[in-house]
Amino acid sequence: MKSPAGLLFSGIELDRDSTTPLYRQLYLQIRKQILTGRLKGGIRLPSTRTLSQELSLSRITLLNAFDQLIAEGFLVSRTGAGTFVGDEWERSASVEPQPAVPPTLSDLSQTMLSLRSDHFRGVSYAHCGADTPTSFLPSHGAFEAFPQVVWRRLLNRHAQKPSKALLGYGELQGLIELRQAIAEYVFDARGIDCSAQQVVIVSGAQQAFNLLAMLLLNPDDPVWMEDPGHIAARIAFQAHGCQVIPVRIDDQGINVQQGIADCPDARLVFTTPSRQHPLGVTLSHGRRLELIDWAAANQRWIIEDDCDSELRYNGRQLPALYAMDQHDRVIYVGTFSKVLFPSLRLGYVILPNALVEPFCTMRAVMDRSPPTLLQAVTAEFMSEGHFIGHIRRMRALYQARQQCLVDVLQRRLGDFLRITPVDAGMHLIAWLPPQLDDQEVARQLAVHGVHTYALSDYCLQRYLSPALLIGFAGTAQEQAEQKVDALVQALRAMGLLSK
Ligand SMILES: Cc1ncc(COP(=O)(O)O)c(C=O)c1O
Known part of the structure; x- marks a missing residue:
């Protein structure tokens, strides 16, 4: 011994x-x-x-x-x-050390894990941060242009002398000052006439989608999902056991008649009317009326994801679908992830009155409301006018960035890519030659350190030509040439462009 x-x-x-x-x-x-x-x-x-x-x-x-x-x-x-x-x-x-046994997980979490890995399969952007010089990821905005000084001042003001209310659990629905500021903002910007009582603060739109699925859907319920569409929302519905029914996008947005023909019994539709994600089309006035009429006649729900309506550069901004609905069928989801920054984890849901209490009960099962300190800072950022000013500056900046990137892409890659600039949002669509597999191209580009998303990752059915989503919001004009050069070099190394 x-x-x-x-x-x-x-x-x-x-x-x-x-x-x-x-x-x-x-x-x-x-x-x-x-x-x-x-x-x-x-x-x-x-x-x-x-x-x-x-x-x-x-x-x-x-x-x-x-x-x-x-x-x-x-x-x-x-x-x-x-x-x-x-x-x-x-x-x-x-006790002798036991060999590691994999934990037994619920059916639900196994579904979620497989969906997630499916989603991330192949496209290795996991390690790509906003500082990666060759990133064209759509979610990366001009973080360097964020008004840090103002934000820090507001943060210090609340952090240095926090009120008792700020240190407690806070209201389940979210801080009243923030809910009021949001109700005023959506009235002015989106034509939505709601009370602060109908606004619930959530930790990002993704939490709202999950809570709404729990609240409104049973396993196997069919849900219309825009195809192509927002991947994270699709995963949330699939993880809740719903059947996701693809509904195609054309130049007027989601094809409502196709949805009705393919699946008239859908319980809910998930849509991005102000800027279809990811294609960028605006849902036409006629389609909006068709969608609301169908939902009202059949008692269906519409989730309106309005994640970045602030970032519109051209074309008419239509009021939110929520503002057009007289039947309480639309649930509006907004987020601060695009206009402020995603790590803030603040979003909001505007609900018909009858859903407010059940929604809050659901959220109490999951957690409380997001950190009150950040809600207070955001509320003041809005009420002191910084929010609107920041949106105006970002709109001008992103428009200029898109224009510059489009010019450089056309000049350097105009024979290889067909570029579709967008009227709104943070990314453009670059159509690839039809014989290419966009997922394979995105994967190979990532290996060469150039990060984009493949359009077909967003598709439930493959009916569109291959394309890449190229984020422009995070590309300063002076970086555009160098970034596109990295893209050109990578495409050459992949044998897709002649030397
Ligand atoms: C279409 C769409 N909706 C919503 C969101 C925002 O999600 P969250 O508020 O959870 O960050 C995103 C973020 O990328 C998005 O692309």
């Missing part, structure tokens, strides 16, 4: 250059030896004098480590007899 002294000495490695104090390193390593059963309960440790010589440590260092281990019950000191590993570690020490 190995002696305790031998066991202890052989298992301890101290790093004298580390910023972690030596007593703490010793404490952590002895604790680990006890927890893993290497040092068994009841055994006597060598004296501090022996340890101090063998480990070349001062006795003070040893005593500091031992004191903490004794206080936590890992060691026991018996007067006159020495220091022992606590008896209660006997049982855990005698």
Whole structure:
């Protein structure tokens, strides 16, 4: 049998250059030896004098480590007899380590995991941050143009002297000041006449989609989903066991008549009327009326995802679908992820009155409302006028960025890509030669460090030509040439362009 002294000495490695104090390193390593059963309960440790010589440590260092281990019950000191590993570690020490068994997961989480991996299959953008110089990812905005100074001032104001309300759990529906600011903003910007009572703050649109699926849908319920459409929302409905029914997009937006012909019994439709995601089409006035009429006549729900209606550069901005609905069938979902920044994790749902309480009950099952401090800062950012000013600046900036990127792409790649600039949003569509597989192109580009999304990732059925989504909002004019050059070099290395 190995002696305790031998066991202890052989298992301890101290790093004298580390910023972690030596007593703490010793404490952590002895604790680990006890927890893993290497040092068994009841055994006597060598004296501090022996340890101090063998480990070349001062006795003070040893005593500091031992004191903490004794206080936590890992060691026991018996007067006159020495220091022992606590008896209660006997049982855990005698347990043989078991081979790792994969955890048994619910059917729901297994569905979610497989959907998620399906979604991320192949396109390796996971490690691509907003600072990656060759990223064309659509979700990356001009973070450097965010009014940090104003934001910090508001943040400090609330953080330095937080009210009791700010430190408590907060209202389940969200901070009233933010709900009021949102109700005023959507009235002016989207023609929505609602009260703050109908607004619920959520931690991003994605939470709203999941909560709405829980609230309104049963497993196997059919849901119309725009095809191509927002992947994360599709996954939420699929994870809730719903049947997702693809409804195609044409130049007027979602084809309502096709939806009615293919699946008249759908319980809900998910749509992005102000800028179809990802193609960028605006849902025409006629289609809006068809959709509302169908929902009203059949008691169906419409989720209107209006994630970036603020970012419109050309064409007429129609009022929100919610504003046109006289039958309480539309649920409006907005987010601050595009106009402010996604890590804020703040979004909002505007509900027909009858759904407010059930929705809040659902959310209480999941969590409370998002951090009140950030809600308070966002509310003030809006009420002091910074929000509108920021939107105006971003609109001008993104329009200029799109124009510049389109010019460079046309000049350098006009024979290879067919570029469709967009009237709204943060990305354009670059159509590839028809024989190419866009997922394979996106995957290969990612290997060369150039990050885009493949259009077919957004499709339930393949009926569109292959294309890439190229984000322009995160590409400053002075970077456009260099970024497009990286794209050209990658396409050459992939053998898709002649040298
Ligand atoms: C179509 C669409 N809807 C909503 C969102 C916003 O999601 P969240 O508020 O959860 O960040 C995004 C974000 O990328 C999106 O692309």
